[in-house]
Amino acid sequence: MSNIQSLTYFLPELILTSSAMVIILTDVFFRGRNRNRLIWLLSLVALGIAAIFLLLQTTPPDAIFYGALAVDPYSRFFKWIFLLATVVIYVVSPYSRELDNNPRHEYYLFMLLVVFGLFLMASALDLIIVYLSIEIVSIGSFVLAGFLKQERLSNESSLKYVIYGALSSGVMLYGLSLLFGIAGSTNVFDIQAALSGVPDKAHLTLAVALLLVLTGFGYKIAMVPFHFWTPDVYQGAPTTITAYLSVAPKAAGFALALRILGITFGSSPDMNLGEWLPVEGLPFGTLIAIFSAATMTVGNIIAIQQSSVKRLLAYSSIAHAGYMLMAAAILNAQAVSAIMFYLAVYLFMNLGAFLVAIFIHNRYGYDEIEEWKGLGFQAPAVAVAMGIFLFSLTGLPPTAGFVGKVYLFSVLIEAQQFWWLAVLGVLNSVVSLYYYMRILKAMFLDSEPTGERISGHPALSGTILLLMIPVLLFGVYWSPLMNLVRSSLEFFSPGM
């Protein structure tokens, strides 16, 4: 589809970029006292308009911008996840005390640009867009992670983020250049056509290219062994940003990896077939299964030893990427829908847990488990909500996390492959119960009621309680969400 025609299908993204320009200009020319508030409001309005255009968007018959971007129900589902996560973070950001000494208007601007990058990640169909979108997200996140300029931890976290980010994107680019070399095109469908006809001799090159590309994707979803940045960045970054990084870019990484790997290394260009097979002779499933096993085991084992809640949640988020990769080893329609369902549920429970961490941080300025002692008596509603988020993260009924995990495990069991991986997944869930319960124990059992009450800003506590609703609701009545996921399971393919 030509560029001019494509613009009508690109409106949500256009809104995001143009409002970023407006915000930069406002920042330059408006020097009033309420600048932070004004820019906060402008960005929320921009997100709202983008959401309206996303809602009204129709599916074009062809990929837009000459085959560079797909506008399909699959990408739209992920765009809703990004918008939801962003709006939650925007709503609570003005009430996070950590950010008080820094100009928040720039923070809002960078978040808007990151959302634009995430949108591109969900629809990329061309290797150039893959690289471009990952970098747009990364560069914005580097700045956001180091946003507390006076804090050494924040400096350190953003330096580590930049170095690991640059290294992994360089390695990924080398893999992309190999793919381009084998196929002679940057379009994923052309690459797929070329790869399904490569002689057996070239399979080693193909496996190397797959590994190198997985480095870049693995970095975004925090897959072991490309996870080294995660704990440090999550600990040092402002907690609002940690919450955001643990949800939105991870979801985008999965959206991108599933689509790009699924098409390029699949034996058919059409992802809608339901069954998926890798290019003949490529051990795709086994490779992902090994990464998945390593990711969840490392994440859970190291999480046990953590005393900082932010760091603990960082390792737990690594483990969750491992659970989702478990389904990616099969990569049929059921697996993709299970991953999408889990990502949607993960959005609510993980954001919720991090918002409670912000609540505690506002009060004490630390995030050690020690500080959580007695929270059950001081702020009962928030503590109960945290308990529900933790139950859901462990995967205990009747919470949404349980339903999500059942779907993930059922993929392996119905495909009758990788039994060992399913067993390992269950064992890992048991391990995770231990460290999540440590937080619960600190909140409810480790101190006597003192009668002291702490209360956060109503916007913060209100958001925490609002996030609790879907976690409980989808735990008992999940069919609406699953229906939404199933109806979003429609990929763009050139023969459509």
Add this chain to the structure above:
Amino acid sequence: MVVPLYHILAFAGLLFTIGVVGVLFRRNAIIVFMSVEIMLNAVNLAFVAFSRYHGNVNGQVFVFFIMTLAAAEVAVGLAIIVSLFRNLRTSDISEIRLMKH
């Protein structure tokens, strides 16, 4: 005389390895960023070589994107090093270990 594809690819592979080793073993943050640039330039070389081999311009277009984004990435990286240096008075990454492991 036309340089064969294999020679260019071998050179690109060598450059890339030098870059990766530099990132992994050098301690000064600025040298680390220079090593990243070497990696990216190795990739650029491979892209241009493949692009010429296949007669497809997309590879060369890709190189332009890599160059601009690398510049942006380094700009942010150097800004972070400056702000870190103000707080810690060092740019040696082996000394920047405040967080427990």
